[in-house]
């Protein structure tokens with residue numbers, strides 16, 4: 487048995503980049519592959535980045551209890567296949583989920599023994615800048631994003647561990663150290 491790690495945090499904080507870096511330095515850590523209804527981005531590989539499924543298939547997986555958690559994000563559904571996570575944990579393989587906040591809350595309810603890690607931005611300004619993109623949005627849209635970012639940042643208090651994403655390599659190193667720690 488090993489302890490499951492859940493990495494979560496606000497959208498735009500760089501969870502995926504930190505996970506990619508972690509994978510490079512620690513191939514012994516298994517990163518769960520989620521299902522999603524969103525369409526693949528260029529370069530994304532089925533079964534590696536995600537399992538790309540349609541809404542009908544996703545609903546069937548939910549009904550059959552095959553997902554450990556699931557949530558809607560930006561109009562698409564995302565979920566973690568349960569069995570693969572349980573199998574890797576049972577085999578003693580360090581296992582990590584990279585999911586948004588609503589999903590992390592569900593995992594806390596079903597697997598409270600997991601390690602919950604919040605990836606935080608260096609500041610709310612940095613997060614909002616990253617979300618704003620090229621500055622083509624209206625003041626209203628930016629205000630809405632700021633509001634959303636504030637509520638996501640407030641979730642930090644729910645997490646036992648916080649890593650600040652100042653530098654991707656450093657954040658990935660801190661995450662690796664946490665995962666390697668005795669439970």
Ligand code: 5GP
Nearest residue numbers: 520521556557559564565566584585586589
């Ligand atoms: P993206 O579409 O950019 O790959 O992911 C969008 C958001 O969905 C990210 O915040 C990512 O962490 C989250 N996400 C990816 N897979 C899952 C999952 O299985 N469950 C949940 N709840 N969120 C996920």
